Amino acid sequence: MKDSLKAFFKNPMRRWAWLFVGPVLICFVIGFVWPFVQGIYLSFCNFRLIRDAQFIGFGNYLAALRDPSFLHSFWYTALFAVVSLVLINVLAFAVAYALTQGIRGSNLFRTVFFMPNLIGGIVLGYIWSMIFDGILSRFGTSILLETRFGFWGLIILMCWQQIGYMMIIYIAGLQSVPDDILEAAKIDGASRRQTLFRVIIPNVMPSITICTFLSLTNGFKLFDQNLALTGGQPFIMQADGSAIKTTEMLALNIYNTFYGQGTASQGTAQAKAVLFFILVAGLGLAQLAYTRKREVQQ
Numbered sequence: 341m342k343d344s345l346k347a348f349f350k351n352p353m354r355r356w357a358w359l360f361v362g363p364v365l366i367c368f369v370i371g372f373v374w375p376f377v378q379g380i381y382l383s384f385c386n387f388r389l390i391r392d393a394q395f396i397g398f399g400n401y402l403a404a405l406r407d408p409s410f411l412h413s414f415w416y417t418a419l420f421a422v423v424s425l426v427l428i429n430v431l432a433f434a435v436a437y438a439l440t441q442g443i444r445g446s447n448l449f450r451t452v453f454f455m456p457n458l459i460g461g462i463v464l465g466y467i468w469s470m471i472f473d474g475i476l477s478r479f480g481t482s483i484l485l486e487t488r489f490g491f492w493g494l495i496i497l498m499c500w501q502q503i504g505y506m507m508i509i510y511i512a513g514l515q516s517v518p519d520d521i522l523e524a525a526k527i528d529g530a531s532r533r534q535t536l537f538r539v540i541i542p543n544v545m546p547s548i549t550i551c552t553f554l555s556l557t558n559g560f561k562l563f564d565q566n567l568a569l570t571g572g573q574p575f576i577m578q579a580d581g582s583a584i585k586t587t588e589m590l591a592l593n594i595y596n597t598f599y600g601q602g603t604a605s606q607g608t609a610q611a612k613a614v615l616f617f618i619l620v621a622g623l624g625l626a627q628l629a630y631t632r633k634r635e636v637q638q
Contacts, residue, residue, distance in 0.1 A: 384396065404608050498559070546635050
């Protein structure tokens with residue numbers, strides 16, 4: 341053991357590695373680990389300022405789970421995440437497959453499809469808000485007046501922004517499929533459809549794993565587009581005088597709870613944030629485990 345440590349530190353690259361890794365670790369601890377741990381602690385507290393936090397146990401979590409707006413935003417976000425996941429990945433794969441078939445101008449099309457991903461979510465939200473209102477105003481309505489318009493407006497916005505990014509990942513996966521496998525399938529008489537579903541897609545599973553993970557987590561974490569496009573509207577008034585915003589997703593619900601309901605709800609918002617983290621992390625890890633089992637070793 342002693343000899344191995346001496347050998348480790350004799351290597352000059354390893355000896356100086358901490359000079360570069362150390363600052364990154366310090367920034368990671370200060371910027372992520374400590375706020376994360378502190379946030380978990382505050383979810384069990386009633387507080388206005390962090391120094392005034394008073395431990396109250398699981399009261400914030402009970403309040404969060406009893407909040408009808410939080411439960412509504414959970415199911416609304418889950419539906420949105422599933423629909424956007426399917427549409428984004430199917431369309432992105434279809435575009436990527438088409439652009440790897442040797443069509444003219446494929447590089448230009450790749451650039452055009454990828455460009456929406458470079459625009460910020462807030463800007464996209466306002467742009468599409470004007471587009472939808474311009475269309476729906478002709479029918480005497482608005483995206484802010486009907487839940488279904490808000491839902492599909494967010495779906496369209498998300499697809500328009502994300503498809504180009506996922507397309508690039510799928511193109512990389514399609515180009516990595518070995519030519520000898522495709523040639524063998526052709527010699528064996530496999531049809532284009534059989535080659536796609538039995539040869540190409542199994543070999544592109546690593547790309548499918550990445551794109552599914554990104555689209556799933558992005559769907560659940562959506563915030564700025566939701567804020568700019570609908571702001572959660574329209575809303576339904578409850579018997580107790582509270583309102584449920586019918587297009588409010590989880591991240592926006594947490595934000596509105598923390599900043600819009602007074603200091604008494606900050607602990608509840610923190611508990612919602614912890615539940616939100618557990619949900620997204622759990623779903624993401626489960627999805628990764630499921631799809632990685634189906635990857636083909638080349």
